Amino acid sequence: MTTYLLTGARPLGGDPTDVLIADGVVAAMGADARRGGADAVVVDATGLVLLPGLVDLHTHLREPGREDAETVESGTRAAALGGFTAVHAMANTTPTQDTAGVVEQVWRLGRDAGWCDVHPVGAVTVGLAGERLAELSAMARSAAAVRVFSDDGKCVHDPVVMRRALEYVKAFDGVVAQHAQEPRLTEGAQMHEGVVSAELGLTGWPAVAEEAIVARDVLLAEHVGSRLHVLHLSTAGSVEIVRWAKARGIDVTAEVTPHHLMLTDDLVRGYDPRFKVNPPLRTAEDVEAVRQGLADGTIDTVGTDHAPHAREDKDCEWGAAAFGMTGLETALSVVQATMVDTGRLTWADVARVMSAAPARIGRVAGHGRPIAVGEPANLTLVDPAARRVVVPEEQATASVNSPFAGRELPGRVVATFLRGRATVLDGAPVERGVHV
Numbered sequence: 511m512t513t514y515l516l517t518g519a520r521p522l523g524g525d526p527t528d529v530l531i532a533d534g535v536v537a538a539m540g541a542d543a544r545r546g547g548a549d550a551v552v553v554d555a556t557g558l559v560l561l562p563g564l565v566d567l568h569t570h571l572r573e574p575g576r577e578d579a580e581t582v583e584s585g586t587r588a589a590a591l592g593g594f595t596a597v598h599a600m601a602n603t604t605p606t607q608d609t610a611g612v613v614e615q616v617w618r619l620g621r622d623a624g625w626c627d628v629h630p631v632g633a634v635t636v637g638l639a640g641e642r643l644a645e646l647s648a649m650a651r652s653a654a655a656v657r658v659f660s661d662d663g664k665c666v667h668d669p670v671v672m673r674r675a676l677e678y679v680k681a682f683d684g685v686v687a688q689h690a691q692e693p694r695l696t697e698g699a700q701m702h703e704g705v706v707s708a709e710l711g712l713t714g715w716p717a718v719a720e721e722a723i724v725a726r727d728v729l730l731a732e733h734v735g736s737r738l739h740v741l742h743l744s745t746a747g748s749v750e751i752v753r754w755a756k757a758r759g760i761d762v763t764a765e766v767t768p769h770h771l772m773l774t775d776d777l778v779r780g781y782d783p784r785f786k787v788n789p790p791l792r793t794a795e796d797v798e799a800v801r802q803g804l805a806d807g808t809i810d811t812v813g814t815d816h817a818p819h820a821r822e823d824k825d826c827e828w829g830a831a832a833f834g835m836t837g838l839e840t841a842l843s844v845v846q847a848t849m850v851d852t853g854r855l856t857w858a859d860v861a862r863v864m865s866a867a868p869a870r871i872g873r874v875a876g877h878g879r880p881i882a883v884g885e886p887a888n889l890t891l892v893d894p895a896a897r898r899v900v901v902p903e904e905q906a907t908a909s910v911n912s913p914f915a916g917r918e919l920p921g922r923v924v925a926t927f928l929r930g931r932a933t934v935l936d937g938a939p940v941e942r943g944v945h946v
């Protein structure tokens with residue numbers, strides 16, 4: 511196995527040091543690294559920030575079923591290029607990831623692709639239909655060792671089903687990750703309900719449709735003493751409810767997406783379906799509230815909600831287009847732009863919200879660890895001074911529905927290491943078996 515000597519890297523944005531990667535682990539740091547690195551491939555990391563490999567709790571890989579939009583291979587290659595060493599693959603595939611057989615299939619595809627660890631999410635209900643619980647414990651006991659359960663794309667709206675799911679997952683330390691969308695309040699919804707939707711005459715998705723479910727679910731989690739994770743939280747009111755719940759000692763964690771940290775519903779005025787997403791882009795006040803929530807720890811993690819869609823599902827009029835946007839290859843840059851370059855988070859905080867917290871919530875071993883001698887070398891090396899214009903056609907994801915297309919963003923992932931093996935070097939993917 512190739513050994514690497516990163517010279518002058520700044521772990522968590524701190525003081526420069528040398529880091530030796532050998533035998534899958536951080537083998538030495540500081541002066542010891544240079545002494546031990548005689549045969550190593552030297553990576554000049556001067557000025558680069560070294561982070562623990564990023565972990566995404568919320569990725570749509572689309573395989574099985576929509577390989578025209580993404581495959582495990584293309585999606586995890588995109589993840590590695592985005593600095594990720596582990597992703598959770600959402601359950602809304604065809605067939606649904608609601609059995610041990612399907613989650614094991616996705617887990618194997620991820621292992622064989624080798625770009626990052628793939629942790630399949632198990633569906634909460636059979637076929638995401640919201641009625642009967644799926645075989646949660648069989649998925650937990652399978653080779654995929656599922657710990658995160660979600661009907662994402664759909665809300666587990668029946669309170670009795672949600673209660674049972676929360677009770678059930680306690681047996682294997684699982685977590686229910688909720689897509690908080692009251693279905694009756696969002697029938698036919700096309701965008702955020704507010705000034706812009708009124709002007710455009712589009713059916714709105716009111717903030718209360720999210721907040722009502724978040725409020726109900728934190729109370730259910732408290733009642734049954736279980737763990738709840740709120741996916742893609744997008745409104746100021748949801749931040750307030752989670753803040754209240756945490757103050758009360760309820761075991762809830764929350765996620766915000768990069769797009770909800772940066773973009774607002776004003777963008778819908780151009781009717782470009784790239785900006786159509788669920789939950790919808792909200793107002794500038796909501797964006798400010800989710801940034802504040804992430805900065806003060808109310809929101810635990812950034813999840814990409816990478817949602818690739820085939821051209822035919824996005825290249826159409828607003829009303830007919832699918833909900834969702836890609837995000838794996840821009841997530842870190844958007845967090846840098848909105849949170850780091852604005853002084854609201856340090857790089858150590860970024861390591862917390864994009865690596866340690868999601869690893870903890872998803873119970874992922876070996877990721878989100880401190881950068882220290884003996885730890886698994888799951889690492890990403892970032893150039894915060896770089897700038898680039900987003901060109902979706904040049905990305906590794908098989909879909910082009912990036913809302914950041916044409917935007918200049920800061921930061922670039924220079925290298926990613928998965929258990930000591932480089933998956934990305936010089937900003938380019940490294941095919942397995944190819945060693946420099």
Ligand SMILES: NC(=O)N[C@@H](CC(=O)O)C(=O)O
Nearest residue numbers: 570662663787788817833834
């Ligand atoms: N976010 C989206 O708009 N779409 C997601 C589903 C989801 O995350 O709810 C998808 O699977 O396309």
Ligand SMILES: [Zn+2]
Nearest residue numbers: 662663689788
């Ligand atoms: Zn969702």
Ligand SMILES: [Zn+2]
Nearest residue numbers: 600662663815
């Ligand atoms: Zn999603």
